[in-house]
Amino acid sequence: MTALRFPTPPVHEAAETLRAEVRAFLTDVLADRSPLQRADSWNGFDRDFSRKLGQRGWLGMTWPKQYGGHERSAFERYVVVEETLAAGAPVAAHWIADRQSGPSLLKYGTEEQKQTILPGIAAGETVFCIGMSEPDSGSDLAATRTRAVPVDGGWHVTGTKLWTTGAHHADYMILFCRTSGTAADRQAGTSQLLVDLKATDGITIRPIIDLAGQHHFNEVHFEDAFLPSSALIGTEGAGWEQVMSELAFERSGPERFLSSMQLFIELIGALQGSTSEAAELALGRLTAHLVTLRRLSRGVAAMLEAGENPGTHAAIVKDLGATFEQELGDIARNLVDAEPDTASTSDFIAVLAHNTGNSPSFSLRGGTREILRGIIARGLGLR
Amino acid sequence: MELNDVGAMLADTAERLFTTHGDAIEGAGRDGGWADAAWAAIEESGLPLALVPEEHGGFGIPATEALALIRQTGRHALALPLPETIVANAALASAGLPLAEGPVGLAERANARVPWGRFANTVVVATDGGLQRHADLPVAAESTNVAGHPRDQLSIPEGNAGAAAAVPLLELGALARALQMAGALERVLELTVEHVSSRVQFGRPLAKFQAIQQELAKLAGEVAAASAAADHAADAYAVGGDLTFAVAVARTRIGEAASKSTAIAHQLHGAIGFTREHALHRFTTALWAWRDEFGTQRHWTLALGKRALSAGRDCYWPMVVAA
Ligand SMILES: Cc1cc2nc3c(=O)[nH]c(=O)nc-3n(C[C@H](O)[C@H](O)[C@H](O)COP(=O)(O)OP(=O)(O)OC[C@H]3O[C@@H](n4cnc5c(N)ncnc54)[C@H](O)[C@@H]3O)c2cc1C
Numbered sequence: 001m002t003a004l005r006f007p008t009p010p011v012h013e014a015a016e017t018l019r020a021e022v023r024a025f026l027t028d029v030l031a032d033r034s035p036l037q038r039a040d041s042w043n044g045f046d047r048d049f050s051r052k053l054g055q056r057g058w059l060g061m062t063w064p065k066q067y068g069g070h071e072r073s074a075f076e077r078y079v080v081v082e083e084t085l086a087a088g089a090p091v092a093a094h095w096i097a098d099r100q101s102g103p104s105l106l107k108y109g110t111e112e113q114k115q116t117i118l119p120g121i122a123a124g125e126t127v128f129c130i131g132m133s134e135p136d137s138g139s140d141l142a143a144t145r146t147r148a149v150p151v152d153g154g155w156h157v158t159g160t161k162l163w164t165t166g167a168h169h170a171d172y173m174i175l176f177c178r179t180s181g182t183a184a185d186r187q188a189g190t191s192q193l194l195v196d197l198k199a200t201d202g203i204t205i206r207p208i209i210d211l212a213g214q215h216h217f218n219e220v221h222f223e224d225a226f227l228p229s230s231a232l233i234g235t236e237g238a239g240w241e242q243v244m245s246e247l248a249f250e251r252s253g254p255e256r257f258l259s260s261m262q263l264f265i266e267l268i269g270a271l272q273g274s275t276s277e278a279a280e281l282a283l284g285r286l287t288a289h290l291v292t293l294r295r296l297s298r299g300v301a302a303m304l305e306a307g308e309n310p311g312t313h314a315a316i317v318k319d320l321g322a323t324f325e326q327e328l329g330d331i332a333r334n335l336v337d338a339e340p341d342t343a344s345t346s347d348f349i350a351v352l353a354h355n356t357g358n359s360p361s362f363s364l365r366g367g368t369r370e371i372l373r374g375i376i377a378r379g380l381g382l383r
Numbered sequence: 384m385e386l387n388d389v390g391a392m393l394a395d396t397a398e399r400l401f402t403t404h405g406d407a408i409e410g411a412g413r414d415g416g417w418a419d420a421a422w423a424a425i426e427e428s429g430l431p432l433a434l435v436p437e438e439h440g441g442f443g444i445p446a447t448e449a450l451a452l453i454r455q456t457g458r459h460a461l462a463l464p465l466p467e468t469i470v471a472n473a474a475l476a477s478a479g480l481p482l483a484e485g486p487v488g489l490a491e492r493a494n495a496r497v498p499w500g501r502f503a504n505t506v507v508v509a510t511d512g513g514l515q516r517h518a519d520l521p522v523a524a525e526s527t528n529v530a531g532h533p534r535d536q537l538s539i540p541e542g543n544a545g546a547a548a549a550v551p552l553l554e555l556g557a558l559a560r561a562l563q564m565a566g567a568l569e570r571v572l573e574l575t576v577e578h579v580s581s582r583v584q585f586g587r588p589l590a591k592f593q594a595i596q597q598e599l600a601k602l603a604g605e606v607a608a609a610s611a612a613a614d615h616a617a618d619a620y621a622v623g624g625d626l627t628f629a630v631a632v633a634r635t636r637i638g639e640a641a642s643k644s645t646a647i648a649h650q651l652h653g654a655i656g657f658t659r660e661h662a663l664h665r666f667t668t669a670l671w672a673w674r675d676e677f678g679t680q681r682h683w684t685l686a687l688g689k690r691a692l693s694a695g696r697d698c699y700w701p702m703v704v705a706a
Binding site: 004005006008011019082086261264265266268269271272274277279280281282283284285286287288289290291292293294295296299313316319320370372373374376377379380381382383 | 576579580590591593595596597599600601603604606607608610611612614615618622631632633635636639681683684685686687688689690691692694695696699700703704706
């Protein structure tokens with residue numbers, strides 16, 4: 001099947017009722033958030049906001065009630081995610097956990113892990129980070145060098161994780177590492193371990209400052225850090241299969257084309273009163289892209305709801321989404337005269353500057369463009 | 384018969400007819416002729432009535448299934464005005480006019496370049512006063528599009544009186560082209576995957592080279608986007624949503640996908656794809672033409688841009704979600 005069809009997202013009445021509630025809530029709690037702050041939705045870390053979402057029942061929405069979830073549909077969750085992102089809400093304190101760590105634990109975790117961890121995520125209390133990348137293992141995740149050596153009652157972990165977003169805030173990390181064999185075994189012999197970052201000795205977290213001067217990612221060094229046997233997620237040696245499933249969760253959401261929404265909105269604001277055809281043509285084209293991306297992305301939600309694996313489809317949406325977002329800045333610069341500056345009193349100019357400094361990451365984080373296209377090519381049967 | 388059986392049966396019939404008569408249609412089209420037997424068989428099958436409600440003499444199948452037949456014509460790059468005839472009959476029925484006899488020349492305005500105008504037995508014209516139905520109109524000027532398909536100006540009688548139709552003819556024609564393009568793009572992807580999998584250079588199939596894989600992944604992304612945009616417009620028609628907006632989205636996004644996809648497909652096919660011998664050109668030349676028919680790509684993009692600009696910064700996102 002070379003024609004990759006995306007399922008039709010169903011019309012979901014309950015989700016649309018929910019949308020009105022979410023919008024009203026966001027209008028209220030985000031009233032004081034400036035456009036520049038809104039543009040930084042991904043990195044906005046605000047435990048208070050996440051707790052409020054949790055109190056509303058808008059985290060862990062699709063999970064079983066016994067783990068603090070709300071047993072709602074993937075479409076209702078989708079509404080909450082897209083509305084919070086489109087509004088530029090600070091999502092950093094909950095969304096890694098809500099989007100991928102929680103679903104992974106639900107799928108592979110032990111009963112004890114599910115009972116102790118998931119309710120906290122659903123309440124917006126528990127912050128997660130992703131321990132995949134390393135200095136010598138980026139796209140080539142199977143080259144992991146971090147090693148957990150079995151000892152009495154658990155493991156001793158040594159190694160370095162890199163680019164770990166939010167590790168300095170996080171309560172837990174899902175660590176991908178080698179638990180047996182050697183680097184030559186590649187995918188075999190890898191596992192996922194749950195790391196309690198607040199209660200484990202031998203872990204050093206060092207900030208890394210991005211090119212725009214922001215601190216969101218970190219280097220996390222493990223030196224003989226002891227993890228108990230109960231830290232194992234899923235099956236020892238099945239880490240590769242599990243981490244691929246986690247990445248499908250990571251790539252499947254609308255954040256992959258909504259992280260620059262604030263720039264789009266400010267651009268429309270900056271163009272008010274314009275009768276330029278160039279501006280209309282550009283906005284028309286971008287709107288067609290956006291509406292289509294939403295349709296594709298809701299198709300992925302339909303696949304998740306049906307229990308299907310949307311790996312290839314999610315890669316397509318993420319690749320198209322990153323391309324769309326990376327074009328935005330240059331399109332805006334061509335339509336409105338501006339020298340980008342985050343300190344500008346013009347919202348458009350400040351947001352443009354923020355976007356300029358972030359845009360290289362869109363096609364890197366969560367799997368690079370080239371890796372995604374490799375996944376799509378595999379889906380086409382070429383490799 | 385169950386309704387969903389009727390839809391499936393029509394799809395099967397269409398597939399059989401388009402395949403059986405494919406060469407004849409293609410041959411006739413290339414010489415500026417008309418595949419009489421093929422059209423007769425298509426008419427006999429009832430396909431032109433697919434989108435007509437049951438009470439007006441149609442099958443009463445869901446609109447999305449009827450529109451899927453138009454997409455199927457695109458998968459064959461069908462060189463006959465069946466898409467036009469399908470949507471024209473729906474328009475005629477909604478306006479309380481008699482259904483078409485023979486192939487329809489669909490004119491979204493009086494001086495339009497009417498697809499297969501010289502062969503049309505019925506001409507359906509949109510005027511300011513509403514829909515008009517004419518029989519056999521004389522040709523004022525013959526021309527062809529870049530796919531070599533007839534696009535003719537007809538001598539349409541003056542006068543603006545017409546019947547009120549449910550949906551503007553321009554939108555219907557544009558929806559048809561969106562669906563045809565989505566179908567054709569799916570075939571372009573399939574043909575390209577087949578080609579790079581079988582063509583060997585440097586001792587291995589082209590498909591094994593990463594540079595080729597990356598280009599095909601881009602092509603697949605464009606085709607997926609086109610497909611979704613076409614589905615979106617078809618759904619808007621089926622549920623009575625804002626068709627003008629959905630069609631504008633579809634034609635803007637699919638037009639871009641057509642440009643990007645045809646470029647990649649030709650690059651990966653090499654010289655053989657640049658010939659009349661190879662099937663690829665039937666799809667790519669049709670795509671190049673279709674992206675600007677029933678409203679140019681620029682027309683639809685501008686229409687959408689005006690909507691975006693007038694929504695303003697506060698109402699833009701709600702507009703996107705409601706689309
Ligand atoms: C803002 C940000 C946040 C991040 N957060 C996290 C996090 O929380 N947790 C975490 O684990 N990681 C995180 N990452 C890391 C991210 O997952 C990696 O950057 C990514 O996987 C690529 O790895 P790399 O940077 O080592 O690049 P490399 O793998 O070295 O790639 C460099 C270039 O080579 C290309 N390339 C590599 N291999 C191939 C190949 N086989 N064929 C063709 N081209 C190839 C890549 O596509 C890329 O263009 C984050 C990254 C960013 C930018």
